[in-house]
Amino acid sequence: MPAARSVDAPSGALPTADEAVIRALYLEHAGPLLGYTLRLTAGDRAWAEDVVQETLLRAWRHPEALDPARGPVRGWLCTVARNLVIDNGRARRARPPETGDAPLLSVADERAEDEFDRALLSWEVAEALGALTPEHRAVLLETYYRGRSVSEAAKVLGIPEGTVKSRTYYALRALRVALEERGLVP
Structure with a gap:
């Protein structure tokens, strides 16, 4: 089976090891993580998608957290997502409400x-x-x-x-x- 091409990679280039890890992480955990964050964000899909994206970005920045010896990866991802939602909620309460245009x-x-x-x-x-x-x-x-x-x-x-x-x-x-x-x- 041919290797998947990177979106940013030139035509015919193989994905790097980091891209392969992130793709595998996304394919395995993004769906359940989105469902979890949708519940945390009271159904705000845009906010939930942002949280999933930031969670996966943090996983990419901290590859040591993905080591199976440290425990299940999904538990770490859910903890990061939950902390992001809590932090974002605190930030929203700390500033005046947005009124729109x-x-x-x-x-x-x-x-x-x-x-x-x-x-x-x-x-x-x-x-x-x-x-x-x-x-x-x-x-x-x-x-x-x-x-x-x-x-x-x-x-x-x-x-x-x-x-x-x-x-x-x-x-x-x-x-x-x-x-x-x-x-x-x-």
């Missing part, structure tokens, strides 16, 4: 939605401002956008303070009508 995704979606809504609203307001006369836009720009007082806006625009007040009043009324036409104000 769902909370982060919902926050990201809400923020993106809020930013999108704000962008649309500012676009609509800009269009409504564009519908105003240049004089009304200039008064609103100075008093609301730049935060100037009536007297400061009057000096910048070169018009009397009373004109700034009346233009501001009529500009806000015109802006409200423009926003109502766009469905932004009830």
